[in-house]
Amino acid sequence: MKLYEYAIRRTLLLVPVLIGVTILTFYLSRIVLNPLGAYVTERTPPELIPAIEKKLGLDKPFYVQYAYYLRDLITMDWGWSKVAHMPVLEALMYRFPATVELAVTAFLITIALGIPLGILSALKNNTLIDHIIRIIALTGISIPVFWLGLTLQYTFSYWLKTNGLPSLPSSGRVDPVLLQAHPVNRITGLMILDSLIQGNFIVALDAISHIILPSITLAFLNIGVVTRVARSSMLEVLRQDYITTARAYGLPRRIVIYKYALKNAMIPVATISGLMFGGLLGGAVITETIFAFPGMGQLTVMAITFNDSNTILAFTVLACFIYVFVNLAVDIIYAWLDPRIKY
Template sequence: MYTYIMRRILMLFPVLFGVSLFIFVVMRVVPGDVAQTILGTDATPAALKQLRQDFGLNLPLYEQYLNWIGGVLTGDFGESMRTGKEVLPDILNRFKLTFELTFLSALISWVIAIPLGIIAAMKRNSNVDFGVRIISLLGVSVPNFALATVLILILSLMFSYSTPVGYVGFFEDPMRNLEIMVIPSIVLGTAMAGAVMRMTRSSVLEILRQDFIRTIRAKGAKERVVIFQHALRNAMIPILTIIGLQIGTLLGGTVIIEQIFSLPGLGQLVLTGITQRDFMVVQGAVLFIAFVFVMINLLVDILYSYLDPRISYK
């Protein structure tokens, strides 16, 4: 197991190298002059030249990349071209909100999806099953930004709800924090629940058809024992796979929800960096998101071996 983990960690380097090179090139080929964007149309040629020199934009591309990636390897993600602040502390600060939003959304998704998926599998082709399948189809089909807009409209008309302004950390004021985070978490959790629900239903159904389940039932085991101690554990691997992918996607894909609810998370930081052509912010944030994503995939792979003893990593 330890050998496998070390091998996977070593594999992170070529993956992150590819991501860093890709985002570096993409930011440079986007049309427009970043110095002109920052200083405005009234900037003098001397001011533009000085700004390019300050940020190293006058250097060849390979030198710019080597300077940036060399700093990343030492924990220095550079400074924002707009604010002059260090990029890494800002990323970590924004990541706290995005992580909380992802965690709450995933928790809501699991609470909704896994029980309903199990019930649908147990009552296959019944009205309950059809109802769960319709709900899961809606969850997969309806975009989260559309669901957020409709939910805000309904709550504002029926309960005079208004989107909270500003953000308060959980440890500063837990109740205020949950008041801010609960609606966006419900929106993202509902969108996640559709896919998890469908996967739970299909995986449990497949396991329930296996011979060992018939043997367990023939021995007189209660249905609750059959489902939760035998069927669900064996069905968890594909469910865990899709959960891991969704969490990794959410950590970098909450930008629309953060924009709608005015949440200063990592997604909003990337969007602002893109619109302002802030190379360092975008490059650092994308590389950080890629790192978190591959670490989540590693964690999911490790959990496989605990869920299924037949899986061993050497």
């Protein structure tokens, strides 16, 4: 089977997965959540509730409601967001670039630190350097995200500032006063990129300073995962016969490691990194909430607080779809990287 045939087959296999996602989220919307949460408040007269249920189709049998639910998903009619005071799709798309910006920054930090640390740990196996890196990786996996975020806020925002040292912003995406003085037109929604495109370097630097702490918080856990995967993969490759043969031929150690071993060792890392990026795009709920970063995760927490069922479900469906399609891309890339994979 050729690669494009494998890609088509994997894409078709997504159909039952996506149907399963819609069934699960429909069940949540009708059993766990209150489907009227986005339309009914404490001030809503009780006599209006049956009319609202009828308008939303909630008086119909479950299979009819599910058909309406699929129709609304396909037509992008995801209802009204109580917390954003606008259609749910518009609210999510307005905040999606902020989540993308945070996820991409955290991903780049993860790759830039996790892979070199993992390779170095494997090359220095069972030495002091290896033990230190393994402790760092284990710490990254073990530390709760909320604790790390609060600790970074206290250290780099409050403590440094109170001691008269340069500090980093503890919340937000950009200083609103600075943005008002130096406005940036929304092109892509990515604050740093839009500022650079328009030559507004003052706002770009301020946006970079705002994203440092949340991106490090989000990346720290993933750095530990990537480091451990890269280390174990590199150790396994270094034990392979072709590496032993290359060394027996007298090839320099640098050539053996970087030309022959590294490429094959990166295949599992590419897989875990792709899935990790999909998870980051799904919304870093805790991180965005701690740092008041205006992404989809923060919007979802607000929706949970105010029982905005439409926003909660839309975020859940969108996050699932993103993760599923990123998983598909990772599978195809994995098969392309490794010819040994049987399509």
